[in-house]
Amino acid sequence: MNSLFTALIAKRIVATVSALLVIGIGCGAGIWQLGRADTKIALAASVLAKQQMPILNANTSPWTLEEASERRMIARGQYILESAIWLDNRPRPIPPAGSTNAQSGFYLMMPLRLEDRNEVLWVNRGWAPRNNENRETLPPVQTPNKVVNIEGIVFAQPGRVYELGGGNTSIDPGKPRIEQNFDLVAEGKLHGWQQSPFILREVETGIGDGLLREWTPLTIGVDRHYAYAFQWFALAFAGFLFWLLSGLRQYKRQGLVNGDQG
Template sequence: MNSLLTALITKRIVATVSALLVVAIGCGAGIWQLGRAETKMALAANLQARQQMPILNANKGPWSLEEARERRMIARGQYIPEAAIWLDNRPRPIPPVGSNNAQSGFYLMMPLKLEGGGEVLWVNRGWAPRNNENRETLPPVQTSNTVVSVEGIVFAHPGKVYELGGGKNAVEKDKPRIEQNFDLATESKLHSWAQAPFILREVEVGSDDGLLREWPPLTSGVDRHYAYAFQWFALAFAGFVFWLVTGLRQYKRQGFANGDQG
């Protein structure tokens, strides 16, 4: 047994250290992927629990972000379409069945002036596809010019994408804009109005306005994390098996060379 251990480890220091690194990296990455999956599951469970709470009414605020985060909310007011922001490079939330390609488009962020007060609530009204021939051509969307009721889920922001450069060009506050990201504080300073410290992501209510609101669940991607974890654990196992098999072969060759043939 001692001679076997010597042949596997002592005489193969480089191979042993390499195998240990592969096993450590594989197991560590696999455990991290499992942790990511568990985190998403916990977030989804928390979101579902908060959505079971009573629906908030934006018109009976003001509400803080801590009070309203991830809860259902209804709001009644009138849209301000001239201040709309089109968030670019947003893939379609749920691709069509049978499609593996993410279709690029916009999220439409539009301020809603709440009825009975002067506060503004930014609403993520949904997703619309980009014009592939001219990205400056905005999708046709219908917006009511009367008071509307909106229902959705409260979030801190609509999600961020990578943006090159930190500088912002001068903007005209009374014209729709195409932006990469959305910042509540920036919009509050630009328009000099009182606004809620969160955004409302509108849910599908059957309105035919040219926007899609099929939002993916927070648990989307969990299966992918499990698959990645399996691949990392498989890599660690393969590294160990390769180290063991090559060591045993070397041990047997040395035994034959020394005349130990049984």
């Protein structure tokens, strides 16, 4: 046994340390991927539970983000069309069946002036495809010029994408506002109006306005995390197996050499 220990470890310090490093990295990364999957599942369960709670009404109370986050909410008011913001580089939430490429487009952020309240609520109305030939040619979207009732889910913000620089909050009345990201606090200061401390992501209600509201499920990507975890654990096992088999071969060769010498 001592001779086997010597052949596998004592005489192979570099190989043993390298194997331990590979095994440690593989197991650590695999556990991290499993943790990511568990986090997504727990988040989806939390959101689903909150959505089963009574629906909030934006017109009846000045809700805080803590009170309303991830809850269903209804609102009644009129859109402020001239203050719309088109968030660029947003992939279609759920690609069409059979498609392998994520189609790029916009999220349409539009303020809704709440009825009977001196308050504005920003609404993520949905997704629309981008014109690949001319970025400033906006997709045709219908916006009713009247008081509307909408329903959605409350979130802190519509999600962020990578952006070079700090963004531009200036307004050119002659051009549509196309931004990379949305800053709720900055918009409140820019317009000087009182607004809700969250956004409302509108849900699909059969309104034919040219926008898609098939939002990506929060559990999407869980299977990918499991697949990545399997790959990392397989790498760790392969590293251990290579270390063990190469050591046993070396031990066997040494035994044959010692036997020949004897």
